[in-house]
Amino acid sequence: MAAPKPNEIIMIDHKPPKKWWMDTKPTFRQGTFSYPSKPKNIEILDMWNPREWNPVDEDWKLPDDWKERILEGFRDLLKKYRSLKVFMDICVRCGACADKCHYFLGSGDPKNMPVLRAELMRSVYRGEFTKAGQLLGRWAGGRELTYDVLKEWFYYFYQCTQCRRCSLFCPYGIDTAEIDLAGRHLLNLVGCNINWMMEPAANCFMVGNHIGIQPHSLKDMIDFFVDDIEEVTGVKIEVPFMKKGAEILFVTPSGDFFADPGTYTFMGYLMLFHELGLDYTMSYYAAEGGNFGFFTGTIENAKKLNAKIYAEAKRLGVKWILGGECGHMWRVVHQYMDTLTGPADFLEVPKSPITGTVFENARSSKIVHITEFTADLIKHGAINLDKNRNAGITATFHDSCNPARGMGLFDEPRYVVKNVVPEFYDMPEDTIREKTFCCGSGSGLNNDEFMEMRMRGGLPRANAVKYVNERYGVNTLSCICAIDRAVLPPLMDYWVPGVTVTGVHELVGNALVMKGEKKRTVNLRQEPIPGMEEEEEDV
Amino acid sequence: MYDSGKVIIGLVIFVAIATFPFWFGMGKAAPMPEPQLPKGKKECVESKEFMRSTHMQLLNEWRDQALRDGDRTYVNHEGKKIWISLQNTCMKCHDNKEVFCDKCHIYANVKPYCWDCHFIPKESKQWN
């Protein structure tokens, strides 16, 4: 689905309308909402109220007791999450978060200010659960949970990518992701969820990867990668799957198997592991590092998917786990996994078999980020890299929200990128590292029908890329996230045409000097490398 | 309750700070100050209530009027003319700082800067 043209899209005013927010309702306009989940996905995940329905319809086919279900669920969440309870009570509405949200910046819709997004829920909390709110209604900032409020929740809780940029600027650290996750969970209770989040989650649960490619087909796809790598490098590599007793289990987002340019990143990993002679394995059962279940807000879903990784590590008898480039996978892996599906006491503290470095920071969860691993290799001079094979590339680096604000992974990927490309420039400091902007399509919103909002939400990121593009001639946007690799290319085409999106390990794969390789004339995308074009007498 | 150790320590600190005045004096009330009024004199330059609440502002005005404008006449609320002088008007009756001024000033922790320039009554007597 096409979004309006860039010059139309920015005809927005950040000034709120005359009508107060409690009196306005969202319009379900094409391009600004995601399609609801197919019933089968809800059934697979054993969730609530599976049915065919459409958000533009008046009737959402809710169960009769929808209100009780939600309020009951709300009470339950307040008992389970101190974060939610505290965040419901302490916001002073200072507005520091307002212009931090990429969706607000790109849409001007006041309910995309994080504070108002949270107020959509807080007003119900006050109206239904506090004495003052029950008695005084909106004079105490409270309102009842009505059908319209529910629709509003659906619209705006699926217009948040849980990027947590607002939480960085909040004086009390109020985290809209926590509120949004709670809101999505409550919507789940009455079957109001979106397909682009539920279907990948259901696929990961049943099949093991988010597209639902069955294991034997996945095997064929891997064989294609092996052929491609051989064509580019002349080196025939093996890709171990389901290998018992390997030292390391490698888990990456399954987007890297299917979608360009993630596939090139995947080839980069394979080449690196081959060159190192790493004793590793992958799994068809736990072929997905990403966790679309987490986006649903129903934590059980996150656990259902995440638990496969440790289970498979245990079954295969590996010593530790290496995780690929993925944004929200790393939020779950870093902040949730050990709690949710640990303890991983059957594994060993990760130790690089190449450099001997012990990853003390992962001593409990036993899972290491690929850029931590590779940065360590480069630092120890354990691999040969030739920057000239990335000739013509002037790169910048996009910090994905989750590894940035949910992990603090900033210098490792930069160190890797700077060692494999000839030129590197960071984007302006207010748009990178902990202050990084979302790609605009995270948390299950990377679907086509949401394209207009994606382009709006991606504006701040794209704009920062444009800045370095114009100033330094940056032509390559590197990133460590599978969703980024899927959504940044259309975003760049829309706002900054001519900028290529690449995973960090694609650049590593290109620069990697391999034993027994032939002269490289093309990169992993099979595009000629400037200055290394095939000479006539060559092959 | 979760994290009860930390929460209770925090709350104890909070309660201790919030109730500080209640336990600081251990329940002992400081006696109300009883400044000694000059014997045999019935009225001051203004009413007792006015002097109690507002003498500092009056003195401040007097200083400005006398020293900056050189005008040493004050007309009080009853229309009576009064000669502006700390030494010769006020202290003619209130001749002992310790039993008069200090009583309330110490109680309310007020440290007026009158005596930065003026002699306190006892000293002035010695000088005479």
Added chain:
Amino acid sequence: MRIVMPFIIVVGLALTAWAGWAIHLQGFFGVLVPYAAALIFVAGFCKKVVDWAKSPVPFKIPTTAGQQKSLPWIKHSNIESPFTTGQVIIRMFFEVFFFRSLFRNLKGELRSGPSLIYGPTKWLWFSAILFHYGFLLVILHHLRLAIHPVPCCVDLIDKVDSMFQIGAPPIYLSGFILLLGVTALFLRRILIPQVRYISLVNDYFPLFLIMGIVISGMLMRYVIRTDIVGVKALIMGLVTFHPVVPDGIGAIFYIHLFLVCCLFAYFPFSKLMHMGGVFMSPTRNLPNNNRAERHVNPWDPKVKLHTYEEWVEDYRDKLEEAQIPID
């Protein structure tokens, strides 16, 4: 109306106190109300915090604002991304005393092009600092009326606060700082369209209440004087549980006191609880050592997994055909 209503309420509260004074309810407004307010404040505050604490922190979710601790040669940002409890305490210290997160504030502006411009904006931070530190100093210098003998540290604060020796009684700077702070916070709330749009009665009411307190306090000190010795006697009576109601304390004092009591009594039920809440925020008070130290969720959800064995059953034929090893 969201602005006018709370203003009227605050004026009404002030008038109530004045009327109470006029019909000689000094005992009620001078003794009962303050005790009730103090009790509600302390008990309500504790109850709210305990209530929060009754919910666990299921996951360790710090918002990381700096480089994690990973490889030894990568500089760890130990305050912005704390790894140890000590580092968390330092982070919290900066958060609580210097409003670190607010200091980070930026203003984003969309210009034609399109181009988004960001610039630092410290006005909110500065107003908040003025307001909170002004308030703290005001409370501290009021201690001279609530404790006896007055210790030297309170005396020192008093000296600094009145260092300019303007007038008699000398002006307290803190009162003006607080007034400036509260006015700035009010003005930004009504002048910035987005902030006005998000503001509730719940936001204006405490602002007007605090303005009322500051203004009545200043009136009492600088304009409509009242007998300060009587005031101290009343307060000392309260804190020593031997309440007395001296004669001759003016209405202005009762108005001031009643508004203060309203603020304290309102506190535990309002957004003002951010004072306690800032300490309880899981995105700030937890270390970023997730992969090194396991955090336990007391209500760890039980879920039905799709096990390897079930998965193999789903695809047995295909797995065998593709010669994928099976357990």
